[in-house]
Amino acid sequence: MLFILLGVAFAVTGGTCEAQWLEVTAQEGSPAVLPCDVSDSPATHYVAFQWIKKDSRSESTVCRREKSGLVYRGSGLGHRSHCPGTQSGDYSLHIDAVREEDAGQYVCSVQAPRQGRRSQPATRMVMLRVMKVSFSRPEAIEGDSLEVNCIVTPGYIVKMDYRWKLNGLEYQTGNAYHRSSFKIRRVSQSDRGDWTCRVSYKGKEAEATQFLRVKGVEHPPNDKALVYAAIGSDNTTLPCVFSEGLTPNATWSRLSKGSSSSSSSSSSSTSFYKLASSSRRHLPPPLPLSFTHPPLSSSSPWDQSARLQRVEVGDEGSYVCSGRVESRQVQRELELVTARVLSSPSTKRTPLTLTCQLSNDREVTKYEWVRVTYDNNSVATVIPVGKNKTLKLTEDEMGEWVCRYYGERGLLGNITHHVHLMGGLESGRPEEQSSSRGALVIGCGLFVLLVLLIALQIYRNRQRRKMILPYPALENIVHTLANERERRERCGINVKKSSGPVEDQA
Known part of the structure; x- marks a missing residue:
C-alpha cells in the first residue's frame, strides 16, 4: 500500500x-x-x-x-x-x-x-x-404507461447529449430526444424491440441497449391491419397471435361488412352491405358460415388465429380479436380484403375486358397482369403483359390470367382467372361479324316460317272439327268406312265402289 x-x-x-x-x-x-x-x-x-x-x-x-x-x-x-x-x-x-x-x-x-x-x-x-437502459416495468402490457431511462454511474459532471434509437432507427417524441429519460403514455407493439441510448461526452461516445418486451397481440402488431384473400380461396387465416406463454382465451367478433375506405370501383354488393350495416348499427353482423374458431386444446394457446374455410362475396369487412392479458383487455382489429376479377365485353376489336377489383385498395401501389401457359410436361411459363388495373384481350388470348397487386411491403396477393374459348366468340373481324349476322337472320326467318305453318295447320284442324261436330251420325259413318277400307286393303281384297247403299242409308 x-x-x-x-x-x-x-x-x-x-x-x-x-x-x-x-x-x-x-x-x-x-x-x-x-x-x-x-x-x-x-x-x-x-x-x-x-x-x-x-x-x-x-x-x-x-x-x-x-x-x-x-x-x-x-x-x-x-x-x-x-x-x-x-x-x-x-x-x-x-x-x-x-x-x-x-x-x-x-x-x-x-x-x-x-x-x-x-x-x-x-x-x-x-x-x-457503467451505463444501462432501464424501464419502469421489466415487461409492459399494451396500453400501459412506461418510463424509459438512460443511467450512467457515476454521472458526468458536465452536461451530456443523449440520442435514442429504437431497433436501429432514430426515435424522437417532442424534446425527449436529448433527455436521459422520457415517458410513453400508451405502450403499443411498435415500442417493442431494442432501445439504444447513445451518450456524447467530450468528443467521445458510448451507448447501451436494452430489449423491451410488450405483452399483448404481437401479430398483427397494429390495428387496421389488412388481410388479403381471393374470392373462392380456401383456408384463409385471420392472424391473432398473442405474446408467447399467454393463455388469453380470445374471442372473435365482426364489426362491419365491406370497407369504409373502399375505392369507387367497389362492387354493388359491398355497397349493399355498407347500407345494411348503417341501418342496423345496434346489431353487429354475424360471422361468416365458414368461419372457424381457434381450437381450445392447442399446443400454442397464445395463437388465437381464426380461419375461413372458403372466402365468399360478402365476407370482406372488419373483424376483432380480443383477449385478457393479466388485468388488461387487449384487442386487435383487422380487415379482410377480398379480391376478384370481373370480366365484361368491350369494343368490337376487344371481345373481353378483365378488371382486378379489391374491396379495399388503399395499400395498393401497382398492379401487374401475367399470362400463364403450360407445355406438354405441365411446366408453367409466366409472361408479364400489363401493369394496369384493367386488361383488354383479343379472341386468341384465352387461357389462364393472373392479377398481382403490390404495396410498399411488396406483393400483397394475387387472383387467378380462366378465360375460356367461348368468351372470345362474341366478336371478331368485321367480315366475320357480318357473315355471322346474316346466318343469324336466315335462321330466325326459317324459325318464324315454321311457327306460322304450324299455327296454320292447327287453325285448319280446328275449322274442320267445327264443320263435322253438327252431324255426329255422318262422322261415325265416315270413320267406319275409312276403317273398313283400310282393313280390306291390308287383306288384299278389291272392293268395287258403290254409292247406292250409302245414299239409301243417308
Whole structure:
C-alpha cells in the first residue's frame, strides 16, 4: 500500500511516470477492460503490480501479484475479473460482466527493479462508468404507461447529449430526444424491440441497449391491419397471435361488412352491405358460415388465429380479436380484403375486358397482369403483359390470367382467372361479324316460317272439327268406312265402289 501512495504522490509532483486519467464506459452486463500499459516506462522488467478500487470512504484490492509470482484476488469483483500481466508492459484489468456497483475509480500500480537501486512505481488511474437502459416495468402490457431511462454511474459532471434509437432507427417524441429519460403514455407493439441510448461526452461516445418486451397481440402488431384473400380461396387465416406463454382465451367478433375506405370501383354488393350495416348499427353482423374458431386444446394457446374455410362475396369487412392479458383487455382489429376479377365485353376489336377489383385498395401501389401457359410436361411459363388495373384481350388470348397487386411491403396477393374459348366468340373481324349476322337472320326467318305453318295447320284442324261436330251420325259413318277400307286393303281384297247403299242409308 505504501508504494502505491508513493507512486501517486510522485506522479502528481511531476515524476517520470505521470499519472494519466482514462475514461472507460461499459454497458452493464458486458465485459470491460481497464487499461494499464506502462511499456513506455524506463523499467525493463516488471515483477509486481496491483489494482485497487477507490470509493469515497475506502479502497479495496481487486487483484495483486507479488514478486514471487503469487496472485491474490479480492472478494466480490476479484472473482469476476482477472489481471494476467505480461512482460511487454500490459497489466490491464479484465472484468467479465460489469455491474452497476463496479463503477468508480481504479488505480493500477506497477513496480519494477532497476540496476543498483529500487525504481519508482508506475501508476495509472482509470474511471469506470457503467451505463444501462432501464424501464419502469421489466415487461409492459399494451396500453400501459412506461418510463424509459438512460443511467450512467457515476454521472458526468458536465452536461451530456443523449440520442435514442429504437431497433436501429432514430426515435424522437417532442424534446425527449436529448433527455436521459422520457415517458410513453400508451405502450403499443411498435415500442417493442431494442432501445439504444447513445451518450456524447467530450468528443467521445458510448451507448447501451436494452430489449423491451410488450405483452399483448404481437401479430398483427397494429390495428387496421389488412388481410388479403381471393374470392373462392380456401383456408384463409385471420392472424391473432398473442405474446408467447399467454393463455388469453380470445374471442372473435365482426364489426362491419365491406370497407369504409373502399375505392369507387367497389362492387354493388359491398355497397349493399355498407347500407345494411348503417341501418342496423345496434346489431353487429354475424360471422361468416365458414368461419372457424381457434381450437381450445392447442399446443400454442397464445395463437388465437381464426380461419375461413372458403372466402365468399360478402365476407370482406372488419373483424376483432380480443383477449385478457393479466388485468388488461387487449384487442386487435383487422380487415379482410377480398379480391376478384370481373370480366365484361368491350369494343368490337376487344371481345373481353378483365378488371382486378379489391374491396379495399388503399395499400395498393401497382398492379401487374401475367399470362400463364403450360407445355406438354405441365411446366408453367409466366409472361408479364400489363401493369394496369384493367386488361383488354383479343379472341386468341384465352387461357389462364393472373392479377398481382403490390404495396410498399411488396406483393400483397394475387387472383387467378380462366378465360375460356367461348368468351372470345362474341366478336371478331368485321367480315366475320357480318357473315355471322346474316346466318343469324336466315335462321330466325326459317324459325318464324315454321311457327306460322304450324299455327296454320292447327287453325285448319280446328275449322274442320267445327264443320263435322253438327252431324255426329255422318262422322261415325265416315270413320267406319275409312276403317273398313283400310282393313280390306291390308287383306288384299278389291272392293268395287258403290254409292247406292250409302245414299239409301243417308
